[in-house]
Amino acid sequence: KIQLCDSSMADLSPSVPDDLPLKRSIEDVNALDEGKSEAHHEKREKEESGEQVNPSDPVLAGKEDAAGADSAQMDVCEDQGDADRFTVVVAFKKQKLEIKVLSTDLVSTIKAKLEDLTGVAKENQKLMFKGMLADTSTVADAGLKEGTKLMLIGTPTQEIRMEQLAAVVAHAIEPTAVAVAAQKSRLQDLEEHKKIITKGVPPGAEKGLSGRKMRLFECNNVINNLYDKRGEAVRLTFKLEENQIWIGAKTRTTKLGLDQIRNVTWEAISGFDGYCVLILQAGPTDKSNMFFYFVPAQYCDDIRRCIMS
Numbered sequence: 001k002i003q004l005c006d007s008s009m010a011d012l013s014p015s016v017p018d019d020l021p022l023k024r025s026i027e028d029v030n031a032l033d034e035g036k037s038e039a040h041h042e043k044r045e046k047e048e049s050g051e052q053v054n055p056s057d058p059v060l061a062g063k064e065d066a067a068g069a070d071s072a073q074m075d076v077c078e079d080q081g082d083a084d085r086f087t088v089v090v091a092f093k094k095q096k097l098e099i100k101v102l103s104t105d106l107v108s109t110i111k112a113k114l115e116d117l118t119g120v121a122k123e124n125q126k127l128m129f130k131g132m133l134a135d136t137s138t139v140a141d142a143g144l145k146e147g148t149k150l151m152l153i154g155t156p157t158q159e160i161r162m163e164q165l166a167a168v169v170a171h172a173i174e175p176t177a178v179a180v181a182a183q184k185s186r187l188q189d190l191e192e193h194k195k196i197i198t199k200g201v202p203p204g205a206e207k208g209l210s211g212r213k214m215r216l217f218e219c220n221n222v223i224n225n226l227y228d229k230r231g232e233a234v235r236l237t238f239k240l241e242e243n244q245i246w247i248g249a250k251t252r253t254t255k256l257g258l259d260q261i262r263n264v265t266w267e268a269i270s271g272f273d274g275y276c277v278l279i280l281q282a283g284p285t286d287k288s289n290m291f292f293y294f295v296p297a298q299y300c301d302d303i304r305r306c307i308m309s
Contacts, residue, residue, distance in 0.1 A: 108135040119156035208274025264304040
């Protein structure tokens, strides 16, 4: 409601003449609220000039209805947007995160929402569904539907900072003590490992690169032509969507759940630059260790990150 409290207030309101009924001002406000101000203004001018106003005037009626139609159309669009929205489920560590998306959303939009929920920076995220999803793909292009399950691979920024801090602390330890401890733990000095290492690099093995770091998706999540503890040729296939590693030998394939692996370490092989012995601890003690020889060194960091995250 609009109320003119006194004559001084009326002087400050030149847009409302003194002889104009209060009801007329209230009608103006209501007309604005209803989105019909243009038609209402024309009708008012005709009334003030003494011109006869036809309530059924199609021009005025059309203008009054237009705003209402536009408003109704907006409501329909909003309802349609809600109808197009659906939920996908993202697995991250032990969490199941429900994310509402539109078919036109980009994968990068989903990552932005996940960054808020998980603390994993967008640029450090790998979103998996039948392979790794590209940031520029839309939800529709990726084939995501109601209830689709995705997997997020990545390390929260806070954990990365803690690892960096731990690395700084490790470098501060007495170098001699580190060297002595390393000398005692060299696998290749033990006979059971030495007999495998002396076989040399397996035929067809990928070239090892020292001082470089590469992601597993760059080798399609498969590392071929390794040796296991028995000296047999095997390949490691990282089925990240299924939370598994498949260890494929000539006559069998062993499936190992990522959550079974307690630790991932490796040791550079002397005399074979760029290659490592990869150790997967598949139980509570070192007796459960699984050894893989001549793993290209450039993948070791990403193997650990994918498994332990």
